[in-house]
Amino acid sequence: MAEGNALVSNIGQLVTNDPARDGLLGVITDATVAVSDGHVVWVGSQEDLPGEWAFLPEIDCRGAAVVPGFVDAHTHLAFAGDRADEFGRRLRGESYEEIMAAGGGIQSTVSATRAASASDLLAVTIPRVKRMMRAGTTTVEIKSGYGLNAETELRLLGTIAAIDDTLPIDVVPTFLGAHTVPPGFDGDAYIDHLVTEVLPLCSPHAAFCDVFCDEGVFTVDQARRMLLAGREHGLGARLHANQLAASGGAQLAAELGAISADHLDHIDDTDMVALREAGTVAVLLPGVSFSMQLPQARGNELWDAGVTVALATDCNPGTSNIETMPFVIALACVEMGLSPERAVWSATRGGALALGLEDRGHILPGALGDFAVLAHPSYLHLAYRPDAPPVERVIKRGDLIPG
Amino acid sequence: MAEGNALVSNIGQLVTNDPARDGLLGVITDATVAVSDGHVVWVGSQEDLPGEWAFLPEIDCRGAAVVPGFVDAHTHLAFAGDRADEFGRRLRGESYEEIMAAGGGIQSTVSATRAASASDLLAVTIPRVKRMMRAGTTTVEIKSGYGLNAETELRLLGTIAAIDDTLPIDVVPTFLGAHTVPPGFDGDAYIDHLVTEVLPLCSPHAAFCDVFCDEGVFTVDQARRMLLAGREHGLGARLHANQLAASGGAQLAAELGAISADHLDHIDDTDMVALREAGTVAVLLPGVSFSMQLPQARGNELWDAGVTVALATDCNPGTSNIETMPFVIALACVEMGLSPERAVWSATRGGALALGLEDRGHILPGALGDFAVLAHPSYLHLAYRPDAPPVERVIKRGDLIPG
Numbered sequence: 001m002a003e004g005n006a007l008v009s010n011i012g013q014l015v016t017n018d019p020a021r022d023g024l025l026g027v028i029t030d031a032t033v034a035v036s037d038g039h040v041v042w043v044g045s046q047e048d049l050p051g052e053w054a055f056l057p058e059i060d061c062r063g064a065a066v067v068p069g070f071v072d073a074h075t076h077l078a079f080a081g082d083r084a085d086e087f088g089r090r091l092r093g094e095s096y097e098e099i100m101a102a103g104g105g106i107q108s109t110v111s112a113t114r115a116a117s118a119s120d121l122l123a124v125t126i127p128r129v130k131r132m133m134r135a136g137t138t139t140v141e142i143k144s145g146y147g148l149n150a151e152t153e154l155r156l157l158g159t160i161a162a163i164d165d166t167l168p169i170d171v172v173p174t175f176l177g178a179h180t181v182p183p184g185f186d187g188d189a190y191i192d193h194l195v196t197e198v199l200p201l202c203s204p205h206a207a208f209c210d211v212f213c214d215e216g217v218f219t220v221d222q223a224r225r226m227l228l229a230g231r232e233h234g235l236g237a238r239l240h241a242n243q244l245a246a247s248g249g250a251q252l253a254a255e256l257g258a259i260s261a262d263h264l265d266h267i268d269d270t271d272m273v274a275l276r277e278a279g280t281v282a283v284l285l286p287g288v289s290f291s292m293q294l295p296q297a298r299g300n301e302l303w304d305a306g307v308t309v310a311l312a313t314d315c316n317p318g319t320s321n322i323e324t325m326p327f328v329i330a331l332a333c334v335e336m337g338l339s340p341e342r343a344v345w346s347a348t349r350g351g352a353l354a355l356g357l358e359d360r361g362h363i364l365p366g367a368l369g370d371f372a373v374l375a376h377p378s379y380l381h382l383a384y385r386p387d388a389p390p391v392e393r394v395i396k397r398g399d400l401i402p403g
Numbered sequence: 404m405a406e407g408n409a410l411v412s413n414i415g416q417l418v419t420n421d422p423a424r425d426g427l428l429g430v431i432t433d434a435t436v437a438v439s440d441g442h443v444v445w446v447g448s449q450e451d452l453p454g455e456w457a458f459l460p461e462i463d464c465r466g467a468a469v470v471p472g473f474v475d476a477h478t479h480l481a482f483a484g485d486r487a488d489e490f491g492r493r494l495r496g497e498s499y500e501e502i503m504a505a506g507g508g509i510q511s512t513v514s515a516t517r518a519a520s521a522s523d524l525l526a527v528t529i530p531r532v533k534r535m536m537r538a539g540t541t542t543v544e545i546k547s548g549y550g551l552n553a554e555t556e557l558r559l560l561g562t563i564a565a566i567d568d569t570l571p572i573d574v575v576p577t578f579l580g581a582h583t584v585p586p587g588f589d590g591d592a593y594i595d596h597l598v599t600e601v602l603p604l605c606s607p608h609a610a611f612c613d614v615f616c617d618e619g620v621f622t623v624d625q626a627r628r629m630l631l632a633g634r635e636h637g638l639g640a641r642l643h644a645n646q647l648a649a650s651g652g653a654q655l656a657a658e659l660g661a662i663s664a665d666h667l668d669h670i671d672d673t674d675m676v677a678l679r680e681a682g683t684v685a686v687l688l689p690g691v692s693f694s695m696q697l698p699q700a701r702g703n704e705l706w707d708a709g710v711t712v713a714l715a716t717d718c719n720p721g722t723s724n725i726e727t728m729p730f731v732i733a734l735a736c737v738e739m740g741l742s743p744e745r746a747v748w749s750a751t752r753g754g755a756l757a758l759g760l761e762d763r764g765h766i767l768p769g770a771l772g773d774f775a776v777l778a779h780p781s782y783l784h785l786a787y788r789p790d791a792p793p794v795e796r797v798i799k800r801g802d803l804i805p806g
Binding site for chain 2: 082083084085087088091092093131135290291293321322323324326327333334335337338339340341376378380381383384385386387388
């Protein structure tokens with residue numbers, strides 16, 4: 001990716017997330033940021049700009065608010081088909097069993113994805129990523145997991161790599177072969193198959209290994225085996241945990257020192273302490289609770305317990321057909337009850353930490369030059385305008401992304 | 404406004420809302436609609452198109468779903484300023500009293516609006532209406548009510564008329580002088596003032612009179628007096644009713660045969676029967692409940708009781724900074740529990756009936772040629788994509804609206 005140079009100027013309100021500055025968001029008013037070779041080299045008040053940076057190509061923010069580019073740390077956005085029909089059935093009151101009998105559920109996405117060629121997959125995935133980018137996401141994690149066999153999981157990881165090569169966004173690939181148990185296997189046999197046949201082929205193309213550890217999916221023992229095998233192949237551990245029930249996933253994530261435990265809709269105080277002590281980031285996904293008409297996770301209690309909290313879209317066709325981080329911020333505020341400050345931090349620095357990316361999600365010297373320039377004077381508008389895109393321009397590594 | 408001619412062709416799924424066809428939405432697959440002089444002249448299966456319409460200029464929908472243009476029957480979108488700061492304070496847990504002490508609430512919008520010139524008001528209002536239009540709204544009701552004096556209420560109604568003249572959208576103007584009691588008056592004295600001084604000046608520029616009848620705002624007796632005076636000046640009656648409490652507004656709307664009663668968050672079975680018997684449309688505003696973190700109105704019970712239900716944005720800077728009907732449809736499904744079919748009908752035909760506009764909100768001969776062309780094969784995508792605009796093109800009176 002190109003490494004641009006820019007003087008991002010006339011920023012009315014700059015969210016730095018710099019802990020050396022005041023408040024959670026480290027806000028500077030009337031700020032300027034200098035970006036050289038894709039990285040921030042200077043941040044401060046407009047009037048203090050050193051002369052050496054004054055001649056960088058200027059991106060004039062005309063008094064608008066600027067936040068770090070969003071880091072979306074949990075998505076399943078590489079898939080074929082859609083599940084609008086299933087969504088409609090659920091809204092009309094049909095049961096889970098009726099929906100499955102009508103061909104719904106994750107297996108319908110697996111079938112559509114297995115039937116899609118690499119170029120088909122890329123063609124449907126690129127527009128999704130472009131919508132995310134236009135809304136301010138500059139780094140995105142993408143999981144495989146709609147293949148459930150070696151051939152299709154590899155094709156998905158190839159699609160994810162192609163997105164990274166094609167678009168001006170950083171992509172973090174995660175291997176989620178253990179997304180669900182496919183027909184013809186039981187859980188143990190499928191984990192055997194993944195560990196011996198699929199993981200060795202897929203691990204060179206992924207940074208993390210993930211498992212859907214929950215009631216009716218994979219057990220704690222199965223998830224442990226998968227994540228340890230992933231670690232032997234060089235993959236960091238992350239985990240779908242405690243979404244459907246108090247199924248032990250959060251404790252497993254802490255036990256393994258996983259970088260993140262995601263969902264966490266059913267956790268208790270002991271789980272929170274374990275996550276904090278392990279330094280595991282809690283990735284919360286308010287779009288799922290919204291879409292599935294369920295209560296939101298206990299975001300403020302996790303914050304208050306000292307757990308690092310990230311927000312992400314969980315973009316997927318079944319339970320969160322949501323692509324944009326500003327909408328996730330609005331949901332986190334309005335439905336989960338986070339303050340705008342906690343929500344904005346979690347969607348930027350929190351997401352970066354959930355992916356182990358120290359160099360982004362904040363704006364200070366050495367960080368990537370990734371920014372979302374709002375159409376408004378304050379970051380509050382991210383929560384205040386749930387259906388009017390509040391992001392006007394996006395800067396990735398110092399370069400303006402073409403609209 | 405221009406009256407266009409078009410052959411809207413290759414419609415994969417057409418929502419007609421025609422009661423003579425099957426189901427609530429009267430869906431036709433593989434449909435074509437002929438529009439002449441701005442009005443629908445023929446609707447049917449592609450293959451049955453009479454030769455006389457085959458030479459109209461074609462708008463090829465390429466298999467997408469088409470719904471009637473949305474009718475947004477309740478907005479306050481003519482205002483200056485914003486209330487992002489107040490929104491942030493509320494999310495951080497500040498009390499109503501603290502927010503008022505910090506200069507929040509409706510009076511802050513009244514102050515900003517009084518200070519804005521007619522051209523200022525038009526400049527901030529037009530982008531809002533354009534965003535609504537791009538999302539498929541082809542008819543919008545706009546209320547005055549942030550002036551609370553004759554001069555500013557007139558300026559607001561002038562702005563509303565200018566929107567109607569400037570943009571390819573039909574605007575229905577409502578006089579809402581009785582939006583709240585301004586400083587220096589009590590409720591009775593302010594109604595006196597409105598009836599004797601303001602209404603005679605404003606009524607030539609409005610189609611309806613509205614009152615915020617609720618606990619702490621205007622009483623049932625004050626609202627009755629205002630609406631009857633409005634009727635003497637030729638204005639139809641509509642009413643903000645039972646939003647904050649069971650304050651008698653729904654019964655008043657029924658007693659007066661008002662065309663609509665809006666909000667209705669606090670109603671009982673007796674209110675529902677009264678509305679049904681009076682033929683008063685229930686205008687529900689799920690964006691307010693979402694934004695204010697309150698329970699949604701009992702939409703399905705109103706439907707089941709035989710009341711005509713409409714959905715609208717209530718676009719306003721304090722309690723529903725929401726502009727687009729697809730997002731309202733998504734909220735009505737996910738949060739209020741309406742089926743996608745009830746939600747789509749209420750956002751189209753329901754809205755038309757709430758404004759007394761028989762000629763729109765459905766697609767059959769004689770109706771206006773107003774359509775939202777989706778980017779997807781089914782109307783289900785209106786609910787399924789809360790943050791990805793599902794409307795691709797909008798047709799107003801037979802003419803494509805420029806993107």
